[in-house]
Amino acid sequence: MLQLDESELIRIFAEVLEVSPETLSEKSAPDNVHGWDSGKAMEIVITLEEALNLEFTAGELDEMTSIGATQEILKRRGVFILR
Amino acid sequence: MTQNLPADYPLRDARSAWRNWLRKAAAPDLDVGIVSSFTVDALAPYLGHALLSAGWSPRIRIAPFNQVFQALSAPQAIFGGNASGILLVLPRLDEFVAEELARFCAGDSLAWTQARDKLLELASALRAARKNWAGTLISGTFPPPATPEFDLLHLDRLGIVFFERAGAFWQEAVAAIDGLHILDVGALTIQFGFQRAVDWRKWYLYRQPFSEQFLFELSNYAARLITATRRASGKCAVIDCDNTIWGGVVGEEGLDGIQLGDEFPGSAYRDFQKLLLYWRQQGVFLAVCSKNNPEDVRQVFRDHRAMVLRESDIAAWAVDWRPKSEQLPEIAKQLNLGIDALVFFDDSSYEITEVQSQHPLVRCVQVPSTPETIVSVAKHAMPFDKLEITSDDRSRVERYAVETNRQELQGSLPVDEFIRTLDLRVDTVHASSDNIARITQLINKTNQFNLTTVRLSQDQVQAMIQSPKFIVRAAVVKDKFGEYGLTCVGILEQRGSDWHISVFLLSCRVLARGVETRFLTDLASEVLARDGNRMTAEFIPTAKNAPAADFLERHGFTKSAPRLWSHHAAELAARPLLKTVES
Numbered sequence: 061m062l063q064l065d066e067s068e069l070i071r072i073f074a075e076v077l078e079v080s081p082e083t084l085s086e087k088s089a090p091d092n093v094h095g096w097d098s099g100k101a102m103e104i105v106i107t108l109e110e111a112l113n114l115e116f117t118a119g120e121l122d123e124m125t126s127i128g129a130t131q132e133i134l135k136r137r138g139v140f141i142l143r
Numbered sequence: 144m145t146q147n148l149p150a151d152y153p154l155r156d157a158r159s160a161w162r163n164w165l166r167k168a169a170a171p172d173l174d175v176g177i178v179s180s181f182t183v184d185a186l187a188p189y190l191g192h193a194l195l196s197a198g199w200s201p202r203i204r205i206a207p208f209n210q211v212f213q214a215l216s217a218p219q220a221i222f223g224g225n226a227s228g229i230l231l232v233l234p235r236l237d238e239f240v241a242e243e244l245a246r247f248c249a250g251d252s253l254a255w256t257q258a259r260d261k262l263l264e265l266a267s268a269l270r271a272a273r274k275n276w277a278g279t280l281i282s283g284t285f286p287p288p289a290t291p292e293f294d295l296l297h298l299d300r301l302g303i304v305f306f307e308r309a310g311a312f313w314q315e316a317v318a319a320i321d322g323l324h325i326l327d328v329g330a331l332t333i334q335f336g337f338q339r340a341v342d343w344r345k346w347y348l349y350r351q352p353f354s355e356q357f358l359f360e361l362s363n364y365a366a367r368l369i370t371a372t373r374r375a376s377g378k379c380a381v382i383d384c385d386n387t388i389w390g391g392v393v394g395e396e397g398l399d400g401i402q403l404g405d406e407f408p409g410s411a412y413r414d415f416q417k418l419l420l421y422w423r424q425q426g427v428f429l430a431v432c433s434k435n436n437p438e439d440v441r442q443v444f445r446d447h448r449a450m451v452l453r454e455s456d457i458a459a460w461a462v463d464w465r466p467k468s469e470q471l472p473e474i475a476k477q478l479n480l481g482i483d484a485l486v487f488f489d490d491s492s493y494e495i496t497e498v499q500s501q502h503p504l505v506r507c508v509q510v511p512s513t514p515e516t517i518v519s520v521a522k523h524a525m526p527f528d529k530l531e532i533t534s535d536d537r538s539r540v541e542r543y544a545v546e547t548n549r550q551e552l553q554g555s556l557p558v559d560e561f562i563r564t565l566d567l568r569v570d571t572v573h574a575s576s577d578n579i580a581r582i583t584q585l586i587n588k589t590n591q592f593n594l595t596t597v598r599l600s601q602d603q604v605q606a607m608i609q610s611p612k613f614i615v616r617a618a619v620v621k622d623k624f625g626e627y628g629l630t631c632v633g634i635l636e637q638r639g640s641d642w643h644i645s646v647f648l649l650s651c652r653v654l655a656r657g658v659e660t661r662f663l664t665d666l667a668s669e670v671l672a673r674d675g676n677r678m679t680a681e682f683i684p685t686a687k688n689a690p691a692a693d694f695l696e697r698h699g700f701t702k703s704a705p706r707l708w709s710h711h712a713a714e715l716a717a718r719p720l721l722k723t724v725e726s
Contacts (some may be wrong), residue, residue: 078162098349099184103158106355110155118344 062112062139069134069141072111073127076103086128104130112139154359157192164195171202174228175369176221178206178214180238182351189359193366208350209238215268218276226277227603229369232269233283233328235352236309239265241290247305248292255305259312266316273320277606279372281365282317283328285310287337289352295337321576322602324530326368328361335360367525372600375588377506377526378484379428379458380419381474384440386490387510388416388452393439402514404449411514416451418518423456426536427527430459430474432487437462458540467494468501479651481590481687486526531580535628565622569631569658571665574608574615581629582617585650589632590687592649592659594680594694599646612637614669618662620653627653631662635670635678642670642712644680647694654690663698667715679709 067081073088074081077096090096105121108130114137116124124130131141173194177183187203194201206214206221211234214221222228236244243258273280285306287295293302310329317323332340335357342354353361385392389412390402402409423429429452433440440462444454459477461470467489475482483504489495490510499507508524510517529536574582583601590596599607607613618631630653634646644666649659670678680695698715700708 075159075162078166102185102345102349102351103188107155107158110152116344118347121344121348 062114062137063142064112064134064139065142066131068111069108069131070127072107073104076100076107084127086131087126089126089129108134114139154189154355157359158188160195161188161191164191169200171200173199173201173369173373174204174222174225175201175231176204176206176214176218176228177231177233178211178221179233180209180211180235181233182208182349183233185345185351185353185355186358186362189355189362190365193362194369197366197370199370211265212268215272218272218278218280222278227600229279229281229372230272230276231281231283231326231365231369233326234265234285236285236288236306237290237352240309241288244288244290244302244305245292248294248297248301250301255308258305258309262309262313263316266313266320269317269323270320273323277602279324279369279600279602280322281324281326281368281372283326284313284317284330286328286332286340289341289346322605324368324372326365331361331364332357367528368530371528371530373587373598375484375584376529377427377486378480378588379430379474379478379486380422380526381430381432381471381485381487382419383489383491383494383510384431384433384435384443386512387488388412388419389443389447390514393443394435398442398447401443401447403447408514409449411517413449413451415510415517415521418521420451420456422527423540424537425527425529426539428458428478428480428540429456430461430478430485431457432461432467432470432474432489434464434467435462467498471498471502471505484588486524488521529584533581533584535581538626538628565656567622567656567658567661568620569661569665570619571616571631571662572619572629574604574617578617578629579604579608582615582632585617585629585632585648586646589648589650590685591651592654592690592694593685593688594647594691595645595683596685596688597646607634614642614666614673616662616666616669618658618665620658622656631658633662633666635666637675638679640675641677641679641709642673642675644678647680647691651690659694660698664716667712670712671716675712677709678712678715679703679707681706681708 070081070084073084077084077093077100079093084093090101101124105116105124109115112134116133116137120133123133134141175190175194177186177190184205187205191201191203204221211232215232218230219226221230240258240261243254243261246254247258269280269282287293287306293306295303295306297303314325317325340354340357341352345351345353382388385394390408391400393401403412404410419429431440437460441454444450444452444457459474461474463470467487471485471487472482475485482502486506486508487495487498488508488510489498490512492509495507495509498505506526508521508526511520572578579601583599583604586604587598604615608615614633614635616633617629620627620630627650630650632646632648633644635642636645647663649662667678680700682692682695684692695708698710700710703709
């Protein structure tokens, strides 16, 4: 089973969004994080795909509207998130 | 600059390298604008990274998508007024002729004519941009369409017929535009694979059709072309022998023990030799740099039946037991090249590191230990990339043999007398579309006899040719031993009533025989013909241009300001030939 530390997941978001990890939470979303545009959204997805070696569908991408929502989709795809 | 094995996540590393670079907010030395018919934002990090890797400090701007015509009507707007940028135009058939393509695929053969008219309009817009804007213009060819109706493999073949027609038509239309460079996106798609090139998720969500991997490859390819428009390529392949051009160690295994021939692994080494020979035909010198007994190596070149390269193909030899960092400068000196013109191929990471530590400017390519990948690694390193191979390039290696004869004669005569026996001819010619590629090439690669070492793009040279404020001349040199081709370039710029020498250079192959004096005399005559009087010049010293250091003084220029020299055109034009040549 694929595993991912929650802190590592946050770190990926933080690196692409160029913000400090402490400022991010499950509720973080394009609406409340400056600079989270469609380009950044795509880059986050690509980075996750590279790290986990899986490929999301367009429908899944569409649902990734926040960090929390992204975690849900990861879980659905069998990724175990370690807290 | 070493070619390394790919890192684990080359794409992620490229993106984060670009982010870090942007954060530094360093001053750019290369301004790239991208105009595309589709969303292309995701290209920027990869292109930025590829240009960074090539040694540039790039700025990348992306015009709003699918506004190709608007952007081409005023290219400078993309660059905030900067006229020396690089404009990369990436069109797709999907946006320009989707409707015609759909009708053609449905059996309406007349749709092609209408599509052709639309493509012609696009070509006209490119031609107008070329005319109105002095920067570098690059246009892509078309990738296969990704429309619902189009199928490359449809059994009625209508889709592929349309695609091939459009491709051929476009190649011809853009090739007719002077000074436009072509980025063959179509060819890249073939190399990469169309199915892998498209990412439908990104298309439906973001109108961005291509996969990250494809954008990464497209970026490397574009960076290669952009770099070739601005920078000189390598001039000499310096090759190791054992486990590089043959398998095994000749000193231990002997002539019959090395691997070279029709069967693997010998066939892979033989193919690498074929690639080297091909480069030689393109004007690249070949030099051997090997720690070996000289006689062992020579014997392979002379007597091994499967050798593709022969002794006569090698312009310089360094076969002994000294460190390679000592062998390389000797090769450069022998061929009259700067050390940075050498590209070093060796299988040993020790040798590569040793050379790199002493000569950071030498490009190094590590030959892999898996023979089957040698040719693709060497090709991928693209050390000898050139936009155009001129006829001058093709005859360079032959001319070198002539030069060897000349040096033998020179060795036996005093210098003045030697020059008189040469029957030297210097023919000054106007710059034109016939020789502008060679002129630009000389401007960008001449290091030694170069008064100012000013580098210019072909587009900038073209703009000067058309301006009455500039005199752009070149000279073709020959003597009784052979022709040296176009080897001198001079550009004069009108500054008030003076004419300033902004470029004056000679290829190293015509140094030390009075050529510069004759060429200067001809330029002075041009100034007189335009009612000019005073000529001014500046010597800008670099690490390499010592041969030009005393040029102004030798020809009677005097200092008129701290860095500015001047002389009267009338006196220069009247100067008898060869009078000032010193030994």
